[in-house]
Every structure is written in structure tokens, then in C-alpha cells.
Amino acid sequence: KCKAKLIENAQKQMEIFEDLKKLYTDLTALGEERRGLVEDLLHEKEEHEKRIAESVRLQNLAEIHKTEIEEVLNGLGGVTGPLNLLEMFMNATKDRVIEMTTQARAETEHILLKERR
Numbered sequence: 001k002c003k004a005k006l007i008e009n010a011q012k013q014m015e016i017f018e019d020l021k022k023l024y025t026d027l028t029a030l031g032e033e034r035r036g037l038v039e040d041l042l043h044e045k046e047e048h049e050k051r052i053a054e055s056v057r058l059q060n061l062a063e064i065h066k067t068e069i070e071e072v073l074n075g076l077g078g079v080t081g082p083l084n085l086l087e088m089f090m091n092a093t094k095d096r097v098i099e100m101t102t103q104a105r106a107e108t109e110h111i112l113l114k115e116r117r
Contacts, residue, residue, distance in 0.1 A: 041115050048108040055101035062094040 069090060 041111070044111060045108065048104060048111070052101060052104045052108065055097060055104055059094065059097045059101060062090070062097055066090050066094060 066087075069086065073087070
């Protein structure tokens with residue numbers, strides 16, 4: 001009777017040990033997957049930050065160009081008629097750069113918020 005219980009206990013222990021081995025394997029795989037996802041997220045965040053920095057740089061450059069063009073226009077006096085189109089173009093370009101910067105920031109915030117959840 002004791003021998004049978006001992007064998008039964010050993011079998012249960014072996015079953016539980018096998019379950020633990022499987023759970024450990026599953027946990028390890030999930031940990032590796034998460035590490036990869038976090039690395040991907042960090043890479044995406046870094047790329048987003050680079051795009052935002054470049055957008056800000058372009059926005060500043062557009063502002064400098066606009067100021068220089070305004071200085072040139074002020075020096076031309078009455079010849080500004082056809083050049084008004086250039087000013088409109090520059091304003092539209094600047095507005096587009098600002099829009100792209102805002103969109104990139106919103107995408108970054110969305111990705112970070114999604115990962116936090």
C-alpha cells in the first residue's frame with residue numbers, strides 16, 4: 001500500500017514538474033517576444049523624435065527664409081505684385097511643415113500611450 005502511494009506521488013510530482021517546464025518555456029518565449037517589441041517601440045520612438053526634430057529644423061529654416069524674402073521684398077518697392085505669389089507659397093509651405101510636425105508629435109504620443117496601456 002505504501003509503495004503504491006509512493007509511486008503515485010512520484011508520478012504526480014513528475015506531471016507537475018513537466019507542467020512547470022512547459023510554463024517556464026512559455027514564460028521565456030513571452031519574455032523574448034516582449035523584449036523584441038520593446039526594442040521595436042524604442043526604435044520607432046527614436047525615429048519619430050528624429051522626424052520631429054527635422055520638422056522643427058525645417059520650420060525654423062522656413063521662418064528664416066520667409067524673413068529674408070520679406071527683407072528683399074521691402075527693398076524692391078513697387079515690384080512686389082508678382083512676388084506676392086511667392087509670399088503666399090512660402091506661407092503655405094510653412095503651414096504644411098507645421099502641420100506635419102504636429103501630426104508627427106500626435107503619432108508619437110499615440111504610440112507611447114498605446115504601449116503604456
